[in-house]
Structure formats: C-alpha cells, structure tokens
Amino acid sequence: MSDDIILSIVVAIALVFGVTNGFHDTANLIATSISTRAMSPRVAVAFTAVLNFAGAFISLQVAETVAREVVDAGAVTPTVVLAGLIGALSWNLLTWYHGLPSSSSHALIGGVVGSTIAAVGSGAVLAEGLVGKVLVPAVVAPLVALVVGAVAILFAYRIVGALRPGPVTRAFRLGQWASGGLLAIAHGTNDGQKTMGVIMLALIANGTLGADEGVPFWVVLAGAVAIALGTYAGGWRIIRTMGMRIIKIDAAQGFAAQSTGSAVILASSYVGFPLSTTQVISGAVMGAGAGKRLSAVRWGMAGNIALAWLVTLPASAGIGALAYGISRLFGDGAVGPVVVTALAAALIAIGFGRRARHGAPVPAG
Amino acid sequence: MSALTVASLVDADGLIESSVAALIAGAGVTIAFALAVYGLSRFADARQGGASLAGGAAIGLAIVALAACAAAVVAGIVIMVSDRT
Numbered sequence: 001m002s003d004d005i006i007l008s009i010v011v012a013i014a015l016v017f018g019v020t021n022g023f024h025d026t027a028n029l030i031a032t033s034i035s036t037r038a039m040s041p042r043v044a045v046a047f048t049a050v051l052n053f054a055g056a057f058i059s060l061q062v063a064e065t066v067a068r069e070v071v072d073a074g075a076v077t078p079t080v081v082l083a084g085l086i087g088a089l090s091w092n093l094l095t096w097y098h099g100l101p102s103s104s105s106h107a108l109i110g111g112v113v114g115s116t117i118a119a120v121g122s123g124a125v126l127a128e129g130l131v132g133k134v135l136v137p138a139v140v141a142p143l144v145a146l147v148v149g150a151v152a153i154l155f156a157y158r159i160v161g162a163l164r165p166g167p168v169t170r171a172f173r174l175g176q177w178a179s180g181g182l183l184a185i186a187h188g189t190n191d192g193q194k195t196m197g198v199i200m201l202a203l204i205a206n207g208t209l210g211a212d213e214g215v216p217f218w219v220v221l222a223g224a225v226a227i228a229l230g231t232y233a234g235g236w237r238i239i240r241t242m243g244m245r246i247i248k249i250d251a252a253q254g255f256a257a258q259s260t261g262s263a264v265i266l267a268s269s270y271v272g273f274p275l276s277t278t279q280v281i282s283g284a285v286m287g288a289g290a291g292k293r294l295s296a297v298r299w300g301m302a303g304n305i306a307l308a309w310l311v312t313l314p315a316s317a318g319i320g321a322l323a324y325g326i327s328r329l330f331g332d333g334a335v336g337p338v339v340v341t342a343l344a345a346a347l348i349a350i351g352f353g354r355r356a357r358h359g360a361p362v363p364a365g
Numbered sequence: 366m367s368a369l370t371v372a373s374l375v376d377a378d379g380l381i382e383s384s385v386a387a388l389i390a391g392a393g394v395t396i397a398f399a400l401a402v403y404g405l406s407r408f409a410d411a412r413q414g415g416a417s418l419a420g421g422a423a424i425g426l427a428i429v430a431l432a433a434c435a436a437a438v439v440a441g442i443v444i445m446v447s448d449r450t
Contacts (some may be wrong), residue, residue: 132376
C-alpha cells in the first residue's frame with residue numbers, strides 16, 4: 001500500500017516535471033521564429049505545443065537510457081526517484097524564476113544521480129551510461145550544433161547573397177514553418193522521453209515493470225501530454241534571454257539554426273542521448289550568428305548561460321540528495337515522500353506568489 | 366577517474382553517427398533550401414526578362430532542391446520511428 005502511494009506520487013511529480021520541462025523550454029523553441037517574425041508568439045506557441053505532442057511518439061531510445069543506463073534500477077527505490085525528481089523540479093523552477101536558461105535534462109539526471117548516491121552510494125550509478133550517454137554528449141552536441149550552424153549559414157549566404165533581400169527573407173520565413181516544426185518535433189522526441197524514462201525507472205524500481213519490459217503506452221501518452229501542456233503554458237520570461245540577447249538573427253540564420261538544432265537533437269535521440277535541447281539550440285543559434293559575423297554573437301551572455309548549465313548538474317544533485325535525506329528522517333514508509341513533496345510544493349508556491357506580487361513573466365501575445 | 370577510463374566509457378560510435386548525421390541533415394537541408402530560394406528568385410527574374418530557357422532551369426533547380434528538403438525530413442522521421450539495430 002505504502003509503495004503504491006509513493007509510486008503514485010512519483011508518477012504525478014514526473015508529469016509535473018514534464019510540464020515544467022516544456023514550460024522552461026518553450027522560449028528556446030519559439031524565440032528564433034518570433035525574433036525573425038516568421039510567426040506571431042501566440043501561433044508559435046500553439047504550433048510548437050502540437051508538434052511537441054506528436055514528437056513524443058516517434059522514438060523511445062532516450063526513455064530507455066534514462067530508465068536503465070544512468071542508475072541501477074534494481075538498486076534504487078521509488079523514494080529515491082522521487083527525491084531526484086524534486087531536485088530536478090526545484091532547480092527547473094528556480095532557474096525559471098530568475099530568468100536563467102538551464103537544462104531540464106541535466107537537472108533530471110543530476111537529481112536522480114544525487115539522490116541515488118545519497119541513498120545507496122556511488123556504486124549504483126552506472127558510469128558508462130552517465131559518462132558515455134549523458135555527460136560527453138552534453139558537451140559534444142552543442143559544439144556540433146555550433147559548427148554545423150556556422151557551416152550551414154556560410155553556404156546559404158554564398159548561395160543567396162547576391163539576390164534581392166526582401167524575397168529571400170520572405171522565403172526563409174516561410175521555410176521556418178518547416179524548420180521550426182521539425183525543431184518542435186525533435187524537442188518532443190528528446191524531452192518527452194525524459195519524463196517517460198523516469199516513470200519507467202520508478203516502475204522498474206517498484207517491481208511493477210520487469211527490467212526487460214518495454215515502455216507502456218500510457219507512459220508514452222502521459223509524457224507526450226505533459227511536454228505539450230508545458231510548452232503551451234510557455235516560459236515567456238526566458239524569451240528575452242534566448243531570442244534577443246544572444247544574437248539578433250535574420251530569417252536565413254533562423255532557418256539554419258532550427259534545421260541544425262533539429263538535426264542534432266533527432267540524430268542524438270536516435271542513438272539514445274538525453275541531450276539538453278536548450279544547449280543544442282543555443283549552440284545552433286550562436287553558430288548561425290557567428291557564421292555571418294563573429295562580433296554579432298553576444299559571447300558574454302553566452303558565457304553566463306554556459307555557467308548556469310555547469311551549475312545545473314551539481315545543484316540539482318545536491319537538492320536531490322537533500323530531498324532524500326529529509327524523506328529518510330520519516331522512515332521507510334510513505335510519510336517521508338509525502339512530507340518532502342509537500343515541502344517542495346510549499347516552496348514553489350511561495351516562489352510563484354512572490355513572482356505574482358513582483359511582476360509576472362512576459363505574458364503571451 | 367582517469368582520462369583513459371573516461372575515454373573507455375564514451376559511446377564513440379553513437380557520437381560519430383549522430384554528429385555525421387547532424388552535419389549532413391542540418392547543413393544539407395539549409396543548403397538545399399537556399400538553392401530552392403535561389404532557383405525561385407532566378408525564375409522570377411527570368412520570367413520578367415522573357416528568358417524561358419534560364420527560367421526553366423531555375424524552376425527545375427528550385428523543384429529538385431525543395432524535393433531534396435522534403436525527402437530529408439521524411440527520411441529522418443522514418444529512420445527515427447524505426448528501431449535502432
């Protein structure tokens with residue numbers, strides 16, 4: 001009975017995490033289309049949300065990585081997964097509150113690794129999966145996006161540079177419906193699966209699902225709904241950081257950045273890398289900007305964002321470990337998880353209350 | 366953890382596979398779309414100037430380039446949907 005209560009809380013919190021993941025990442029997804037005026041904010045948000053939902057159904061490799069290759073699912077309990085989720089969720093909302101682009105993926109991995117280490121030690125952390133499928137791709141993928149974005153825009157400018165700018169801009173804005181749509185699908189694929197993966201991890205840890213069983217359809221559907229809902233709710237405050245402060249881009253650069261971002265995310269999803277889509281999109285935007293003129297990129301802001309990324313993993317791991325520690329104070333039953341969830345919810349509510357009093361994020365157009 | 370240990374943990378095949386695919390698809394789609402824009406623009410110019418042969422070549426280039434873009438997107442989704450073996 002107690003296990004079922006904890007599992008239900010884990011599933012609920014995982015879905016809330018999925019919503020915050022979409023909420024946090026909306027700005028990254030739509031900033032390029034909005035800043036080049038390819039789409040209005042309202043249309044961009046709705047369009048992206050629908051395609052996020054669709055994207056969540058096209059692959060399950062990332063869910064498998066999160067569920068089976070980061071920590072030993074047989075050694076952890078649903079309480080450990082819950083503490084990790086609370087670490088990730090808290091960090092996601094903290095960075096959203098301060099308008100900082102962060103990585104929901106790294107927050108999730110960091111939270112789960114932190115709570116696992118606190119609960120059963122580092123022996124239950126699967127180094128091959130953590131290093132090979134999370135940490136190294138986390139560094140490589142944004143750099144690949146940066147290089148590919150720069151190469152793409154260099155060739156594109158060489159091809160269309162001598163043409164009249166008006167029709168070229170209009171054509172690339174039209175093309176951004178396709179490239180922006182593909183980016184939304186890519187995001188839904190990679191980030192939607194993180195929610196599915198962590199629910200899978202909890203189901204395996206609880207013994208509800210066998211270690212070699214596939215992802216149940218209800219988990220896929222729930223993950224897809226969560227990411228789409230979160231995207232629709234939007235993270236308008238971060239738009240100002242991502243879309244406008246890193247670089248001012250034209251429609252051709254927007255198209256190149258979105259095509260590059262979606263190619264990197266889809267290719268990585270195919271091999272099961274749970275990437276930070278924020279980092280990849282930022283890398284692609286910077287590459288497309290640097291391909292035109294290095295000085296066009298505001299590297300100082302890019303540095304601040306990189307610093308926030310670096311902090312994400314240890315910070316969410318710390319919160320995850322702390323959440324597990326608090327939960328353990330109440331013993332093995334459901335009381336600890338309930339208390340720690342209520343505590344996190346109260347802190348989040350206080351944060352939102354303060355935000356409401358001191359000014360809400362930029363409202364939807 | 367030594368550098369050698371970290372190196373042994375890296376999924377080199379996956380990294381190379383995804384990086385090469387990203388380069389081909391990301392840059393390829395952008396270049397193909399730029400060629401389509403170029404073809405359409407030249408087609409419009411040729412029509413205004415009455416150059417039918419140049420116009421035909423330009424619209425041909427635009428159609429082929431747009432088809433390449435569409436094919437790349439469809440192939441990407443189909444590959445994603447299929448299981449990795």
